[in-house]
Amino acid sequence: MDMPNDLMREETRRKVSENHDWSKLCPDLLRSILESLSSIDFHRTKTVCSDWYSIWKTCVKRPLCPWRIIYVKDSLMLFNPGEDKIYEGTNVGLSKDSYYMASSGNWLLMVDSHLGFYIFNLLTYKRIDLPSMESSIRGGKVRFERSMGQWGHFVEPCRKDNVSKNFIICQRLAVLWIDERAGDYVVAWIYDNHYLFSCKKGDDSWWNLNDHWNMGSLNLSFLDLAYRNSKLYLYTTNGHIKIVDFSGNDPIEVIEKNPYWEHPFRCLLKEGDYICKKKMAIQKSGDVLIIMSIFSLSKEKLLFYIFKLNLESNIWERVESIGDDEMLIFGHGVTIKAPVQDVGDGIKSGSIYFATVDSRPVYDCTVSSCGVFDLATSITKWPKKDSFNNRFVITQWFVPGFA
Incomplete structure (x- = not known):
C-alpha cells in the first residue's frame, strides 16, 4: 500500500531534519542569515556552537555601541540607541x-540582600x-554574618561593621571579567573602602586580599579597582596604585614591574572645581587612567578630567584624548x-558615558539618567527622553559583545 503524498512529504522533512547538521550550514548562507538578525539575536548566535562562532567572527562587524539597562519596578529592559529599540523581558533568571x-x-555581576553574588548573561x-x-573566607580574620532585618555585618577580631545597602548599591566598587568562550571569570569587590574580596573560576570561597598581603598593617583603603589582561589594579586612598597578577x-x-606605586596620583584643581568621584580605567595599551568627575561652579556644569602618568618624567599629566x-x-x-563616527546620541570615540548616580557624591540611587561627555568639546549630550523614563528606577550603560 502506497503512503499518501502528504505523509511522504512529512516523513521526508523529518529524515532531512534528523540527518542534517545545522552547525554545518554553508558559511556564506549562515553569514547572510546572521547579518540579517537584530543586534540582540546577532550576539546570541555566537553561543550556539563553535562553528557558528567562527562564522560570526567573519560577519560584517557592528560597532561596539553602548546600550542602556533600564531598571523598572518589576523588570529590566535593554535599550539599543543604534536601533532605537527597546528589548523587554530580559531579566529571566534574575x-x-x-x-x-x-x-x-553581555554579563552582569549582581548581588542580593543576603550578600549573595552571581553572574548573569543578559542575552542567554x-x-x-x-x-x-x-x-569560610580565605585569608582569615574576617567573616560575614547575616542578620534578620538587615544585610548583615563583617566581623573581625577587634571590629564589627554593618553591611549597608547604601555602600553596596551606590558605590558599586566591583569589577567583573569573563571569557565567554572558555568560561573563565574573575570577580573582585570592595566594601566601605576597607574590605577587599576576590574569587575566580574554580574557587569555592572568597579571598580576603587585605590580610593576604598584610595590607591592614599598611593602613590602606581603596577608592576604586579595575581589571585587564589578568591584572587587578587597586587605587588607594593615598593616591598609590597596586597591581595584582591573577594569571596563576x-x-x-x-x-618590581609596577611603575605606579612610587608615583602616587596628585593633582591641583582650579578654584571652584569640586571633585564628585574618582575612577580608574586601563587602556588597551595597559596604561592607567585616572578619571575625575568635576562640578565646576564657574561653568555651572559637570566636567570630566583624565590624567595619565608620563613614564619618562613620572608626572601625572592631564590628557585631552583617550585615542x-x-x-x-x-x-x-x-x-x-568605539565607533569613530557619531551613531546618534553622541555615541562615538573620545567620549565618556556616565550615569548621574555615578557622577555625584550623594547617596541617591532611586533616580538616574545617562549622559555622554565629549572630551574634545566638553559638551554633554543627554539621550533623548523615552517613554520608560517616567517609571524607571535606575539606568546603566553596558556594551554587548565587548570582551
Whole structure:
C-alpha cells in the first residue's frame, strides 16, 4: 500500500531534519542569515556552537555601541540607541531583590540582600552563582554574618561593621571579567573602602586580599579597582596604585614591574572645581587612567578630567584624548573600542558615558539618567527622553559583545 503524498512529504522533512547538521550550514548562507538578525539575536548566535562562532567572527562587524539597562519596578529592559529599540523581558533568571554591581560584555555581576553574588548573561539568561560570603573566607580574620532585618555585618577580631545597602548599591566598587568562550571569570569587590574580596573560576570561597598581603598593617583603603589582561589594579586612598597578577592559581602582587606605586596620583584643581568621584580605567595599551568627575561652579556644569602618568618624567599629566578609536564608561574600568563616527546620541570615540548616580557624591540611587561627555568639546549630550523614563528606577550603560 502506497503512503499518501502528504505523509511522504512529512516523513521526508523529518529524515532531512534528523540527518542534517545545522552547525554545518554553508558559511556564506549562515553569514547572510546572521547579518540579517537584530543586534540582540546577532550576539546570541555566537553561543550556539563553535562553528557558528567562527562564522560570526567573519560577519560584517557592528560597532561596539553602548546600550542602556533600564531598571523598572518589576523588570529590566535593554535599550539599543543604534536601533532605537527597546528589548523587554530580559531579566529571566534574575533574582527580584538583586542589584547591579559591574558588567563585562553581555554579563552582569549582581548581588542580593543576603550578600549573595552571581553572574548573569543578559542575552542567554545563563546564571553562574558565586561562593557564599557565609562560607569560610580565605585569608582569615574576617567573616560575614547575616542578620534578620538587615544585610548583615563583617566581623573581625577587634571590629564589627554593618553591611549597608547604601555602600553596596551606590558605590558599586566591583569589577567583573569573563571569557565567554572558555568560561573563565574573575570577580573582585570592595566594601566601605576597607574590605577587599576576590574569587575566580574554580574557587569555592572568597579571598580576603587585605590580610593576604598584610595590607591592614599598611593602613590602606581603596577608592576604586579595575581589571585587564589578568591584572587587578587597586587605587588607594593615598593616591598609590597596586597591581595584582591573577594569571596563576593564587593572586600575587606585582612589585618590581609596577611603575605606579612610587608615583602616587596628585593633582591641583582650579578654584571652584569640586571633585564628585574618582575612577580608574586601563587602556588597551595597559596604561592607567585616572578619571575625575568635576562640578565646576564657574561653568555651572559637570566636567570630566583624565590624567595619565608620563613614564619618562613620572608626572601625572592631564590628557585631552583617550585615542581615536577608544571610549570609556565611567566606572567600567577599561577603555573600549568605539565607533569613530557619531551613531546618534553622541555615541562615538573620545567620549565618556556616565550615569548621574555615578557622577555625584550623594547617596541617591532611586533616580538616574545617562549622559555622554565629549572630551574634545566638553559638551554633554543627554539621550533623548523615552517613554520608560517616567517609571524607571535606575539606568546603566553596558556594551554587548565587548570582551
